[in-house]
Amino acid sequence: MTGSDALPQIDTSRPHPARVYDWWLGGKDNYPVDEELARNILSADGTAVRGARANRRFMHRAVRAAAGAGIRQFLDIGTGIPTEPNLHQVAQEAAPDSRVVYADNDPIVLRHAEALLSGSAEGSTQYVHADVRDPDTILGLAAESLDLSRPVSLSLIALTHYLGDEEDDVHGLLKRYVDALAPGSFLILSQVTQDLSPEGVAKAAGLFRRSGTPFHPRTLxxxxxxxxxxxxxxxxxxxxHGWRPEPVDVEAQAEGVVPVYAGVARKPGA
Structure with a gap:
């Protein structure tokens, strides 16, 4: 575990997206303030739980695709609270020698890091306590475990909609990460959109913002x-749901729309 000398205090006075997401996934590592927001958003946007589950399954499929393409290094930013199977379990099941670095800024995730650090004997699993908006810190600490001169799979699952175009320069931020990676690296992203559920996502975005969490749905x-x-x-x-779906994803589509886009891309030049 790197990135923090002491355990930071957990702020239970306001909701945190990772803990809201945990509640939607049926987890127990959240607080009443998180549950209240999660329930309110679910009432306003009935796709929230479906979206959280669909995002997890997409991560599994995308990580397996990266491992199948020969990637053996994974950097996951905005890790969230552990929900099995975690990314390192998926990657190391496909390729036991995979090296994984998680990064998140939530103290609860930090306190669960021991659970994250139980990977395969052949591989490596590490945790960085840092914010996505600080790429120098994340990349510097990740480089202690990963060889950034070789391809890396960089994933930000359901994270970019918490980052703004102007205040965070989200596109410039993503470019800094990708520029630091070797040719042949992968970028795995998913992002909430209003395109597929305008009214529900607009209500959910408003609830997030009123709770103090920026929220930025994006068009295609x-x-x-x-x-x-x-x-x-x-x-x-x-x-x-449609990114290389497996039978469970095809079945889940019958439950209704999930207003989330997903994509996986490769950095050219290798």
């Missing part, structure tokens, strides 16, 4: 911008 063209200069893997940018 806006999401495509994250992949500029990269080679999209088939089937391209698509609603999350």
């Amino acid at each position: 063209p806006e999401f495509y911008r994250f992949f500029e200069g990269l080679e999209l893997l088939g089937p391209g940018v698509i609603p999350v």
Whole structure:
């Protein structure tokens, strides 16, 4: 574990997206303030739980695709609270020698780091306590475990909608991460959109913002911008259920729309 000398205090006076997400996934590592927001958003946007589950399954499929393409290093930013199977379990099941670094800024995730650090004997699993907005810190600490001169799979699952275009320069931020990675690296993203559920997502975004959490749904063209200069893997940018679906994803589509786009791309040049 790196990135913090002492355990920071957990603020239970306001909700945190990772803990709200944990409640939607049926987890227990959240507080009443998180549950209240999670329930309110679910009442306003009935897709919230479906979206959380669909995002997890997309992560599993995308990580297996990266491992199948020969990637053996994984950097997951915005890890969230552990929900099995975690990314390192998926990667190391496909390739036991995979090296994984998680990064998150939530103290609860930090306190669960021991659970994250139980990977395969052949591989490595580490945790960085840092914010996505600080790429120098995350990349510097990740480089203690990963060889950034070799391809890395960088994933930000359901994270970019918490980052703004102006205040966070989200596209410039993503470019800094991708620029630091070797040719042949992968970028795995998912992002909430209003395109597929305008009214529900607008209400959910308003609830997040009133709770003190920025929230930025994006259109399909806006999401495509994250992949500029990269080679999209088939089937391209698509609603999350449809990215290389497995039978469970096909069945889940019958439950209704999930207003989330997903995509995986490769950095050219290798």
